[in-house]
Amino acid sequence: MVVDEILCRGCGYNLKGLPAHGLCPECGVAIRVSTDGDSLRASQPDWLAHLARWNGICAWMILLMAACVLIEAAVATQHVLILAAVALYQLWAVASWQSVRPEPSQQVLSRSQLFTRLATSLGQVLGIVGAIAVATGHSWPMPAGVAFMLTWICFICATAGQLRALAGLMQRAPWTGLSWRLSSCTNEFVICNSAAMLATVALYYYACLWMIAPVAAIYWAVRASLLILRTADMLRVEATLGEENWHYCHQVAAPASDADSRTTASNDSSS
Numbered sequence: 001m002v003v004d005e006i007l008c009r010g011c012g013y014n015l016k017g018l019p020a021h022g023l024c025p026e027c028g029v030a031i032r033v034s035t036d037g038d039s040l041r042a043s044q045p046d047w048l049a050h051l052a053r054w055n056g057i058c059a060w061m062i063l064l065m066a067a068c069v070l071i072e073a074a075v076a077t078q079h080v081l082i083l084a085a086v087a088l089y090q091l092w093a094v095a096s097w098q099s100v101r102p103e104p105s106q107q108v109l110s111r112s113q114l115f116t117r118l119a120t121s122l123g124q125v126l127g128i129v130g131a132i133a134v135a136t137g138h139s140w141p142m143p144a145g146v147a148f149m150l151t152w153i154c155f156i157c158a159t160a161g162q163l164r165a166l167a168g169l170m171q172r173a174p175w176t177g178l179s180w181r182l183s184s185c186t187n188e189f190v191i192c193n194s195a196a197m198l199a200t201v202a203l204y205y206y207a208c209l210w211m212i213a214p215v216a217a218i219y220w221a222v223r224a225s226l227l228i229l230r231t232a233d234m235l236r237v238e239a240t241l242g243e244e245n246w247h248y249c250h251q252v253a254a255p256a257s258d259a260d261s262r263t264t265a266s267n268d269s270s271s
């Protein structure tokens with residue numbers, strides 16, 4: 001019997017008072033996977049696979065945006081490249097939003113998940129404002145430079161939140177070394193990007209130094225995305241192992257739950 005208030009890993013249903021070896025009455029997932037601590041491997045495999053997929057896409061979007069910004073900085077301001085970077089930013093924002101999807105049993109968003117989602121949404125709006133300013137040549141409602149600077153801040157906040165959320169997840173897996181690396185990368189990422197951003201503003205009028213800021217920011221974007229890609233691989237491993245675990249627990253629990261109906265059936269056929 002489940003004595004504590006434990007929520008089902010598959011659907012969030014409160015399992016208190018139910019037999020520990022049965023199945024969840026709401027979604028049919030073995031109750032055992034929810035009572036075995038909070039290891040990531042016991043989490044819903046579909047959710048883990050979702051995180052692996054969207055974190056991977058997110059990392060690739062960061063790399064493509066970095067490439068866009070680098071080319072743009074090297075060949076001077078090109079409208080087409082700016083608009084391409086904004087379009088990539090929109091795709092990245094979708095991936096970033098999905099990359100911090102809460103676990104089915106989770107009832108409220110964690111601080112880093114909420115932070116990432118707010119920053120992502122705000123960045124999307126600001127990116128569009130900047131793109132309109134570039135495309136129309138007007139500085140309404142704000143100059144493109146200001147809009148893109150604010151978009152960059154949103155990107156830093158969202159990615160920092162994402163790295164934090166991933167570090168928290170990796171603590172629940174046998175990959176604690178990776179969790180530590182994600183945590184330290186979060187701080188370095190925020191500090192270096194903020195410094196690069198301030199440098200962009202300060203060095204704006206010194207054309208020869210202009211490249212320093214984008215290169216510094218890009219270095220950190222690449223570092224963060226490689227770490228996110230590695231984490232996505234680990235999440236994929238957890239999803240595969242988790243699926244086997246869920247399947248096994250279900251096979252063990254299902255006969256016990258079906259026993260009554262099967263006994264009735266065999267009694268009917270023998271009589």
Ligand SMILES: [Zn+2]
Pocket residue numbers: 008009010011012013024025026027028029
């Ligand atoms: Zn359930």
